[in-house]
Each structure stands twice: as C-alpha cells, then as structure tokens.
Amino acid sequence: MDWLVATDLDGTLLDDGYPLAEAARAVDLLHQRITERDPQSTAHFVLASSKTCAELIPLARRCASPPLVLFENGAGWAWQSVPTSDPPACGDGYRIERLTNISYADIRALLTRLRRHPGFDFLGFGDWAAAEVAARTGLDEPAARAAKRREASEPILWQGGKRALRAFRSELERSGLSLTQGGRFLHVAGRCSKGAALAQIQAQFETPGRPLFKLACGDAGNDLDMLRRADLALVFPNRDGGYILPEGAGVAHAPRAGPENWLAGATRLLDSQYPKAEGP
Numbered sequence: 001m002d003w004l005v006a007t008d009l010d011g012t013l014l015d016d017g018y019p020l021a022e023a024a025r026a027v028d029l030l031h032q033r034i035t036e037r038d039p040q041s042t043a044h045f046v047l048a049s050s051k052t053c054a055e056l057i058p059l060a061r062r063c064a065s066p067p068l069v070l071f072e073n074g075a076g077w078a079w080q081s082v083p084t085s086d087p088p089a090c091g092d093g094y095r096i097e098r099l100t101n102i103s104y105a106d107i108r109a110l111l112t113r114l115r116r117h118p119g120f121d122f123l124g125f126g127d128w129a130a131a132e133v134a135a136r137t138g139l140d141e142p143a144a145r146a147a148k149r150r151e152a153s154e155p156i157l158w159q160g161g162k163r164a165l166r167a168f169r170s171e172l173e174r175s176g177l178s179l180t181q182g183g184r185f186l187h188v189a190g191r192c193s194k195g196a197a198l199a200q201i202q203a204q205f206e207t208p209g210r211p212l213f214k215l216a217c218g219d220a221g222n223d224l225d226m227l228r229r230a231d232l233a234l235v236f237p238n239r240d241g242g243y244i245l246p247e248g249a250g251v252a253h254a255p256r257a258g259p260e261n262w263l264a265g266a267t268r269l270l271d272s273q274y275p276k277a278e279g280p
C-alpha cells in the first residue's frame with residue numbers, strides 16, 4: 001500500500017521552541033518508518049497550512065525528500081520541480097499551482113472596493129509593512145516578509161461591528177469568495193479547503209490497483225475536512241485545550257504539539273491500525 005501523509009504545522013507538527021530542523025527530522029523519520037514497514041510502499045508527504053508558500057518552503061527544503069506544500073489553507077500547492085528554463089514561480093526551485101480561480105491581486109482589488117461601504121472597517125496584510133505584520137503576529141521581520149508574499153488569500157483584522165461583518169461576508173460570497181476565522185485573523189479567499197485540495201493531490205498519486213491510504217494530522221477547524229477524509233487522523237489539542245474530533249476508529253489524540261509528539265503519535269497510530277507484516 002502507498003501512503004499520503006498530510007500535516008498541519010502550527011499547533012500540530014510545530015510548537016514554540018522547536019527549530020525547523022527538528023520538524024524536518026520528524027518528517028524524515030516517519031517517512032523512513034513507513035517505508036521500512038513495507039519496502040514496496042511509497043509515502044508522499046504534504047505540509048498543509050494557512051501559511052504562504054514562501055513560509056513553508058524553508059521547512060520543506062530541510063526534509064530529505066521534500067514534501068509537497070499546500071499553502072494558504074488549500075488555495076494552492078507547490079512542489080519542487082526539476083530545473084527548467086522557466087523561472088520558478090515560487091522561489092527556490094518550487095513551482096506552484098493555484099487551486100482557486102482568484103489571485104491575491106484580485107482579492108486586494110475587491111477588498112479596496114468593499115472598504116468604501118460605510119461600516120466595512122478592516123485592515124489586512126496588504127495594508128501593512130513587514131514591521132507592522134511582525135508586530136501583529138509575533139513573527140520576526142524576515143518571516144513577516146514571507147507571510148506577506150501571498151498567492152490567493154488575505155488575512156484581515158475586522159474593526160467594524162457584527163452586523164457590518166455579516167453584510168461583508170455576504171458581499172464576499174456574492175463575489176465567489178469565502179471568509180473563515182483563523183486563530184488571530186479572518187481569512188478572505190476563494191472557495192478552497194485543505195481537504196478539497198488534498199483530494200486533488202490524492203488523484204495525482206493514485207496508481208491503479210494500489211491502495212493509497214491517507215494519514216492526516218491537525219488541530220483546528222481549518223483541518224477538519226482534511227482529518228475527516230483521511231483513513232487515520234492524529235488530532236492535537238486546539239487553542240482552548242479541546243480536540244475538534246473525538247477519539248474513535250482511526251482517530252487518535254496527541255497530548256501536545258511538536259515534532260516529538262507528532263512522530264510518536266503517528267507511529268503509534270500506524271502500528272495500532274496497520275500492524276507490521278510478519279516476516280517469512
């Protein structure tokens with residue numbers, strides 16, 4: 001059997017205080033464990049985050065087999081391409097494909113128009129310099145610059161009232177856009193999700209006659225459809241300490257985020273559901 005392993009980063013594979021190298025090592029070790037269990041199998045890894053492509057590539061590049069990058073909550077994906085004469089679309093040899101039909105420039109243009117409505121009071125990453133993004137997110141300035149390199153979604157801070165927010169949401173929906181609540185910001189994007197994007201990625205990796213099993217890891221509402229579509233789900237506590245899915249068939253809870261718990265939890269889940277084949 002082949003495996004597709006998709007993981008969220010913040011609150012899941014990543015936790016405060018772990019260097020990226022630790023997270024990359026955990027990905028490499030899980031990759032190794034899956035292929036050791038069944039040397040005939042192939043494992044594909046996907047980093048699935050609300051972060052931008054530019055923020056995700058530094059981690060992907062540290063992994064022995066660079067994973068696919070699913071950026072901005074499934075608005076698009078990027079993969080390491082063989083060198084071509086075309087300039088890479090996303091830096092560092094990665095090429096990208098947007099999975100929504102609206103670009104960041106179009107989203108910004110629409111937001112600028114909507115801001116003229118009385119009561120639609122908001123600011124987004126595109127309105128702020130990198131230093132301001134850094135101050136509002138806790139990122140350092142190089143990371144804030146990477147967070148501003150957006151392809152297809154805009155995080156905004158809503159400063160208007162609740163009724164105006166409902167009207168704003170309706171206006172976005174009329175234009176084919178969605179508004180989702182993240183940890184700190186509201187995210188304006190085309191209609192996309194990590195789960196829908198993963199279904200498209202899965203189709204690329206499916207080989208006729210070979211089952212492709214999916215393991216998904218996540219902690220928050222934006223991971224839910226990805227976790228539900230997976231054969232195995234490893235769920236981490238969200239900001240409130242609760243879990244978005246109860247433990248059950250194929251669903252396990254991890255005690256805390258971070259590479260060590262991620263690797264231990266994923267290995268345990270694999271071993272409990274798909275015991276290693278006995279040798280001859």
Ligand SMILES: [Mg+2]
Binds near residue numbers: 008
């Ligand atoms: Mg998360």
